Amino acid sequence: MRWPPRAPTAGPIHRHNCPKEANINNRSRLIALASAIAALGGLAAWSPPSIRRLGIEENPGYTWGNALQVAYPEYQIYHRGSVDTTEELFSATTAVELDTHMNALTVSGPRQTFYISQSLLGDATFPALPRSHMSSHLKDFKGGLGESSEEKREAMRQAKQLPAAQQVLVLVELTKPLPETALDRILAYRNSEWKRFFLSGTQTLSEKPLYWWPGWNGCSAVVIRSNNCGHRSVTADFREWVSQLSEEDAENLQKIGLDLQQMRTAAEEGLIYGFIDTRSGSRDLMELLERPEIRTVKVLERVPEPQS
Structure with missing residues (x-):
């Protein structure tokens, strides 16, 4: 007998106890880029703000959420693409939920929430996932x-x-x-x-x-x-x-x-x-x-x- 399938979390993924990982170098480059655009008087014309190369079909969750799963067989990783993606002026951040295979079977504890971000320049920042028994x-x-x-x-x-x-x-x-x-x-x-x-x-x-x-x-x-x-x-x-x-x-x-x-x-x-x-x-x-x-x-x- 198998354990019953675990239903996905209803509603948006809650962002708690998992701070976003900052990419200091990329942020500095973006600030410098924004300053240069503003100095040239082009910032106002750049509307609405968008992300260059925001993953496949402008969806970082679809691109990098899947990539994280391919790279980490130890876990079951759940993401909903653009649903849990937040766009800011120079970056986008998407939330993913992580479960061990055992916890997915037994539902003995909550999933963990992690974040993937992508900058205007296309640089992605991934969470450092913990090692598991597998x-x-x-x-x-x-x-x-x-x-x-x-x-x-x-x-x-x-x-x-x-x-x-x-x-x-x-x-x-x-x-x-x-x-x-x-x-x-x-x-x-x-x-x-x-x-x-x-x-x-x-x-x-x-x-x-x-x-x-x-x-x-x-x-x-x-x-x-x-x-x-x-x-x-x-x-x-x-x-x-x-x-x-x-x-x-x-x-x-x-x-x-x-x-x-x-x-x-x-x-x-x-x-x-x-x-x-x-x-x-x-x-x-x-x-x-x-x-x-x-x-x-x-x-x-x-x-x-x-x-x-």
Whole structure:
């Protein structure tokens, strides 16, 4: 039995206990630019104020909220694009909510709110997200690198020790990369919210695999501009988002460990290297491990019993 899906926060994301991160250098440059424009008498003519290169479709939440999720598989990141974006004279700031995968399952605590800002000059400033229990496992990710009988035997040994009804959060590595349709046949997802897929091996900059998921309740409105909820293609949505990035975005992407060319390669390949899942008990985990498509399964955390 899965925990019920967690509904997105109603209304705007509240900005509390999370101060905006200032980019002092960019702010100084913007002040100097504003002074120069004012000195030339052009400030009054520059109306309404706007942001140059404000992300894809003038939407920093759509651009950088997604980028943050791709860079941080440890978390489920929720954003609503322009809905939670505040434009100021020389910058725009968008709020994102962050959950661990375990907290998203159990709803045992509030999400954290962080901020992404982008200046008039196009410089993005990202929050420094904390390490999670999953972070070290991601750096050791070997999905798509072929079978390992030793690692699978150890995973089976651990699986046999689980209680019959114990739910666990797991990181699954595939033996070889698979197309999404093949993985859908194996896992039979009822809602694409659970399709938490790794789209590459370990990346050079981040030392983590690229990641994508369709958002809470499988609603693409939180990741791709569409009202089609439920059954989403992870690889198609990722490809659509990557296709709208340009070389101008490369420098900002590097700030969070993303390489634009490596993302384009992953988008073109459209393959899955592993995934995050929730499994129930020893038998369920053993059935997964017995499949040849599965390289190994790493138990990340045990899910506590839901409280009545």
